[in-house]
Amino acid sequence: MTLQPALAHDAFCRPLAADGQSLSYLCGHSLGLAPRAAAERVAHEMHRWATLGVRGHFEGADRGDTPWAQASEPLRAPLARLVGASVDEVVAMNSLSVNLHLLLLSFFRPQGARSRVLLGRHAFPSDRLALESQCRLHGLDPAACLVEAQATEGVSMTDAVLRELHRHGERVALVWLDAVDYTTGEVVDIGRVARAAQAAGARVGFDLAHAIGNLPLALSEDGVDFAVWCGYKYLNGGPGGLGGAFVHRRFHDDAQLQRLEGWWGQAAGSRFAWGQQPREREPGAGAWQLSNPPVLAAAALAASLELFDRFPASTWRARSLALTALARDSIEALDRPPLRILTPADPARRGSQLSLDLPGQAVAMEHALLRHGVVCDARGANILRVSFCPLYNDADDVRALAQALEQLL
Numbered sequence: 469m470t471l472q473p474a475l476a477h478d479a480f481c482r483p484l485a486a487d488g489q490s491l492s493y494l495c496g497h498s499l500g501l502a503p504r505a506a507a508e509r510v511a512h513e514m515h516r517w518a519t520l521g522v523r524g525h526f527e528g529a530d531r532g533d534t535p536w537a538q539a540s541e542p543l544r545a546p547l548a549r550l551v552g553a554s555v556d557e558v559v560a561m562n563s564l565s566v567n568l569h570l571l572l573l574s575f576f577r578p579q580g581a582r583s584r585v586l587l588g589r590h591a592f593p594s595d596r597l598a599l600e601s602q603c604r605l606h607g608l609d610p611a612a613c614l615v616e617a618q619a620t621e622g623v624s625m626t627d628a629v630l631r632e633l634h635r636h637g638e639r640v641a642l643v644w645l646d647a648v649d650y651t652t653g654e655v656v657d658i659g660r661v662a663r664a665a666q667a668a669g670a671r672v673g674f675d676l677a678h679a680i681g682n683l684p685l686a687l688s689e690d691g692v693d694f695a696v697w698c699g700y701k702y703l704n705g706g707p708g709g710l711g712g713a714f715v716h717r718r719f720h721d722d723a724q725l726q727r728l729e730g731w732w733g734q735a736a737g738s739r740f741a742w743g744q745q746p747r748e749r750e751p752g753a754g755a756w757q758l759s760n761p762p763v764l765a766a767a768a769l770a771a772s773l774e775l776f777d778r779f780p781a782s783t784w785r786a787r788s789l790a791l792t793a794l795a796r797d798s799i800e801a802l803d804r805p806p807l808r809i810l811t812p813a814d815p816a817r818r819g820s821q822l823s824l825d826l827p828g829q830a831v832a833m834e835h836a837l838l839r840h841g842v843v844c845d846a847r848g849a850n851i852l853r854v855s856f857c858p859l860y861n862d863a864d865d866v867r868a869l870a871q872a873l874e875q876l877l
């Protein structure tokens with residue numbers, strides 16, 4: 469497979485160093501690059517705002533524009549393709565932590581002895597806070613409710629979760645897991661976890677922050693109950709960009725499910741219904757929407773989703789695996805202890821991210837690599853994260869990293 473140039477090399481803006489040289493950007497796991505078309509799309513909506521004012525909410529369809537009242541609708545089909553769902557199972561809204569709270573209100577319903585949440589040891593701080601506060605909302609002590617699964621040398625995260633389910637199964641109300649661990653880059657077997665959780669009688673949800681746009685997903689077929697994501701990492705939707713959520717279709721007509729409501733969760737025709745008038749809610753995952761969509765964020769995300777739609781998922785996934793394989797080989801060939809790769813070597817258990825273990829040196833190495841023209845990031849004192857996004861990274865970026873590490877270690 470040829471790894472040059474990147475699949476959509478010219479479609480992205482490149483961050484520059486102070487001397488004007490373009491940088492090797494290996495930080496798409498934190499913030500994806502700006503698609504060139506994003507600025508044009510945002511500028512177009514600004515122009516519509518300037519020239520149409522309030523009429524922009526409902527006008528423009530005849531000129532090929534999306535009226536603002538429907539701004540997030542065109543995002544649903546490409547997002548559904550990325551997560552492996554039908555269009556009515558996904559919705560573009562809010563940001564990740566907000567969506568997590570909204571869906572926890574529906575899917576975390578502790579009852580009696582079944583009151584525990586099984587989560588990964590490395591759960592993102594915001595997820596843990598959300599879960600703890602939801603426990604308190606139900607009058608429960610988070611310290612007693614949260615049970616952690618931890619992957620160790622030789623035990624995958626998937627197996628660790630299955631082991632905890634075996635131990636605590638009948639007390640678990642919810643399994644909540646990162647589909648890709650943001651510290652180690654390990655990918656979990658979503659289908660196996662979902663089946664095991666449901667067999668134990670628990671609900672199961674996934675944080676897709678580091679998974680969506682990183683590897684193909686099949687949420688619907690895997691039977692996942694719900695999932696949430698942010699739009700600014702592999703989705704390249706821009707800082708603070710528009711997130712999203714998945715709700716499996718078996719819950720769409722479940723009258724037992726509690727849900728916080730706002731007018732945008734109502735069908736378009738009933739959003740302005742006064743008082744006690746009969747209302748009709750949006751079908752599917754759209755019913756979890758509260759507010760009208762952020763138009764500028766939706767415009768930026770649309771630019772990136774169009775790039776994803778140029779390639780079958782198998783194409784960008786194969787590129788991603790080839791780039792990380794090349795990076796692994798190049799880093800291992802350096803043979804510079806204590807540098808070690810933490811991310812599983814098994815292609816089925818890794819995405820575009822490699823986490824390097826550099827005890828005590830990760831932060832200094834992040835800064836040194838930047839001076840050598842490579843952008844990556846440190847998490848804690850030991851972990852250095854790099855990722856190879858097939859839309860904009862290629863073998864030159866891998867070489868830039870390997871050469872810089874060779875000089876610095």
Ligand SMILES: Cc1ncc(COP(=O)(O)O)c(C=O)c1O
Pocket residue numbers: 563564565566592594595646650675677678698711
């Ligand atoms: C795994 C994970 N979960 C949750 C979040 C929080 O996202 P947000 O700030 O969009 O709520 C992040 C960071 O973006 C993350 O990496």
Ligand SMILES: Nc1ccccc1C(=O)C[C@H](N)C(=O)O
Pocket residue numbers: 497498499650708
């Ligand atoms: N949005 C941010 C704003 C400021 C600093 C970091 C972030 C991140 O997204 C970090 C990312 N969630 C991570 O994987 O660590």
